[in-house]
Amino acid sequence: MQVKKADGSDYEPNTISAFQRSIQRYLEEKSNLSILKDKEFDSSRTAIAAKRKSLVQSGKGNKPHATKFLTYEDEEALFSSGQFRDHNPEVLQRTLWWYMSLHIGFHARDERHKLC
Template identity: 40%
Template sequence: MSPVMKIIDLEAVGDFIKSQRKASTVRTTERDVAKVRSYIQSRYVDHRKLSEIPPKTLNEYLATFFVNLKKQDGTDYEPGSVSAIKHSLERYLTENNYEVSLSDKHFSLTNDALKAKRMLHKKSGLGCGSHASEAISPEEEGAMWKEGKLGTAD
């Protein structure tokens, strides 16, 4: 088999793998990578692709990114959303043949920053079931029936 055929075959395999990815995962990864890229470009004026930034530098960038991460309205993300952003970055870097994983020791500052952020979230009640529903007492239920807030259609 000629070397040209191998390249074409490998490209076809790569194209097949990409075509089987869930569209929502692809969109989420692209959105999260764009968010990090935008942060790095505005804060550090570094316009390289994330996969081209050396691990030591990317570690510093990501640590500050995660510590400063807020929604557009200024509130904190849920801890699960922060973890999802990290997973998106990991997926992007893996797909782009980055030399090390985000769970590698080269990214200890980033991972320590994420741990500290989780601790802060826990202290402030984020991600700790703060949005979980609570059962009402029989007295509260009776009052709701009496006030018409509950009925046979509810």
């Protein structure tokens, strides 16, 4: 219940679960223990679930870097500011990237990298 970053702030709820899964992967290599299923680890699973719930209730885990859709006005602002157009190669590449991603519809990070 007291897991904190070095600066004293709380981790994101998903990070705590990632730590738990990392420990589980290590244990799978070294022994046949399962902190995700074995009865001996019920209290740790309960504590982690409670910590995650309290962090979510306090505002953590709301994915502040989640993708947001651009409105028509946002898109027009990009064109009028010169961020999208065809006046130099870098800007043209960015504009083409925008249109291809908009119409192809990327769903995963690897799709974006494949296009690059």
